[in-house]
Amino acid sequence: MHWLFLVLAGLAEVGFAFCLGKAKLATDSQAVWWYVAFVSFAALSFYLLNLSLVQVPLGTAYAVWTGIGAAGAAVVGVLAFGDPLTGPRLFFLITLIGSVLGLKAVSH
Template identity: 55%
Template sequence: MNWIILIVAGLFEVGFTSCLGKAKETTGSEMYWWYVGFLVSLVVSMLLLMKATESLPMGTAYAVWTGIGAVGTVLIGIFVFKDPTTFWRLFFIVILIGSIIGLKVVSH
């Protein structure tokens, strides 16, 4: 169950980084709503990370959390913000996903 909590925490990390990106592109009240989304996502992500680390090793949980956030943020960047897609970016994203899976496999 704590692995599921950790994955959800990582997805909220993607949420708060994406909200920052959208806030940067907007102005006025819409910008403030993106900042509200950032704060809510940040708080939820941190609370879930804290919950997950009650039974998972801190180093493993943090690495997985940041890995999910990094992969998700790069994918959001590619699909939403039209960041460039190159062979090497995709290659290293696949390596990062493999590393996250590897940490799950070797953790007790």
């Protein structure tokens, strides 16, 4: 269950990165709502990360949380914001995802 909290925390981190990107592109009144969503996703992410720490070691949890967030934000950047997807960037994203899965595999 604690690993589920950790994965959800990482996905919420992707959510707050997406909201931040949308806020940057929004007009004044729309931007406020994107910032509200950003704060909400950030709070949820930290809350779920904290719940995961009951069973998952801090170093592992933090690495997995940031890894999911970084890889997810990069994918969102490509799909939602038109960021370029080059061969080297794809290689390192796959490496990052593999590292997150490896940490899960070796953690108790």
